[in-house]
Amino acid sequence: MVIPVKILGQFRGDNTTYYNQQSFRKEIALVTNNGRELSVLHKKKFIFSFYGWMLIPAVILLLVITVYPFFWMIVMSLFKVAVRPGARNEFVGFQNYVNLVKDHLWVKGWGIQAKYVSMSLTLEFILGFAIALFLNRLRKGANVLTTVFLFPMMVAPVAVGFLYLYLFNASFGWYYWVLRSLGILKKGSILGDLHWALAGLVIADVWEWTPFMALILLAGLKKVPLDQLEAAKCDGAGSIRRFIDVVLPNMVPIIVIGVLIRFMDIMRYIDKIFVMTTGGPAGVTKTISYYLFDVAFHFFELGRGAAIGFVLLLITLGLAIAFVNILKKKGVQR
């Protein structure tokens, strides 16, 4: 890292001896490439500095709304929370966790979650990439079209749930009518059919969140170095070869970000399920996150719900970290 001594000098005066001291060397290790006074911020007693004071309300707020509930969730997962007023919560150790393994809905929920996440994510990625490539090549009207494509993403997930509930409705739904007319839907139900219901949810999710993926990937495409593309073209590489060998490797960091964000989002979303199927029919759309909602706020088994929530969090984090590590190992993370 290049040490911007001149910039530091503006703050400290021209004191060459000081710059050579060990303490300063440690300090400057914190200086970023931008050469801002980050070292000053990180100096001892930072917490009592002006910036420290200014940050305290935000830190307290963060602690109150995230850290405290997080630890409380872990504590709660070790208790059987009382179901009657005045009764004491009963400490049960890891019993709530042990019971999860015996819970058929919890076990089955992971399978449904895997299907829902993988189908949604794959489709959103492929369609999002296609839209991004299309928008990237547009010379005129790209801004207008991008705005139009982004529209579904701006709608609240609950509203999207209602929209698709109506579109799939057997009495007046337009999608239902189209699928029936084309002969794709033979028996006559989307959300009431054990095979179609999950697909219905995936369609709604893909409609809403493909634009997000497209937006992220479009940003990535804009960053692909033109000189590399031109060089590849001069070397006779066709468009597919250029895409595979130049565009994709340059896009990997942005793909990782996009996929990670969507993965973590889909893992926790229940809005559409809540509106469209409530986990049915026959539990085929009861993902683990919806089951968590059921247990915690429908059955009001708060200890059990906390245990499900904590396991869901750990697995989501574990999968996300594993995904990033795999990409790092392959040397594609930059």
Added chain:
Amino acid sequence: MSSEKMSRRKFLEKTGLAALSGGLLYAVGGSIAKPKFGFAGGQKEKEVIKKQGGGDVWRQYAGTKLIFMSENTPPSSAIKAYSKEFYDLTGMEIDVQQDVLSTVQEKVGIDLKGGTTGYDLNYAQDKPMNTMFADYWVDLHEFINDDTLPQDPEGYGQDVWGYRWLDVTGYFYNRDRLVSLPYDNAVCVMFYRKDLFEKYSNQFEKEYGYPLEYTDDTTWKNVMDFAKFFNNPKIKEVEYGIGFQGLEGWAGQLDFQRPLFSHGQWEEWSFDDPFIGTRNPGPCHWGDDQSVETLKHMQDLYALGHPESLSWNWSGVNTAFQTGKVAMCPNYGEFAATVEDPDQSIAAGGKTGYGMDPKGEPSWIVNGGKAVNGTNYGIGGIAINGNLSKDLQRASYIFAVWATSAKLQKRVLVELGGTPTRMSVLTDPEVVKGMKRPTKMPNALTYPATLKGVIPPHVVPGPKIPKWNEYSVIQCIELSKCMAKKQGPEETAKILKKKLDQMHGV
């Protein structure tokens, strides 16, 4: 005048500190000194009113604001519309917040169990809400006998409400505490296309050997015949004979319960008194011969129903009926208002008949029980948050008295299509007259069937158990698999036996 200027950084530092200190002071002070509510009159005045009893007992809490968290049902919408009248009468503001039942359940549950007072009054739906929250609500016995509070002239005895509706929504697991007053009723009856039944009567009789008529003696087996007949593509007016409401959760639980109870009055558990319920129901009856036998026929019945039946609740099946997708559907009386509205429904204008839920088919009964017209319902009550201060509980009680009064129930029924719970309204001469066409009270068209269905031997109040919500989900999932023919009746009954007993630690 000093010419010294405070630096921008210094200024931000000072104001930031001042704001932080102020905020902390406010938070600490607020939590200690925050008034729970305000009176228009002083404490002395309130005491005088309480003691005298002759003062305007309705206005003793004037200036208070109450929040009522309710399901988006017609009576709640009506109450909301009449909130100005409540204000004029009591000087209290009432904020009626409405949502779907599952959201109400979630919000109220967090409020009650968290020991907070976000909602003063709660919609107390007998099974999904009350089985879990009854212990958290105020015991109304204390207020009912308090002469410093306004009381309804009819009183609150069992006989002033529909058959044991006070028990259904007010008492849970014992008679120690009365937690809510009946506020609205949703009783299931059979909606059927009377015009089509008349039109195709002869044709049906030729094919099936008996007339196409819907009566109190129509059995589930007859309903299967009707459904088969209307499923014939040659009948263009409707797509399917029948639609159900098997959506996972409460809708599905009620839907499956009707045919199950109709055959030998079968229930999941034995109760000393099913209208009161029990905390420990013991082993369930799933897996016995009757449960398997009824499931076999229900499987065939559902196979004839509209394919969307497993995803519909009451609204979904109602839309299907209104738009001519199905010729019959069991549904709740309050939906007659929309079915009879020509702007919303092609089944309006005298085309719809309302009958009792179908009777059990005697040949399907193997437990030696009776064949009855299994009728179930949701009786919604008004309950008061037990975390409130005594004064706020009393203020809330005033609202509960007003909202469940006969006078208001009748007005709501006549003007907005409500669902009364007081017998004086259900038997009011004007309402009785409205039970026949032409009527200005379309919901009243369902009352003859309702009033016959909600009494023994037909009525099934449903299992009042603390784990009702979990039971309904487990049962709906397995029964839906069975109805979709993914699982056989015997296997389904066996699985349910295992899972429900496991749920209760049996």
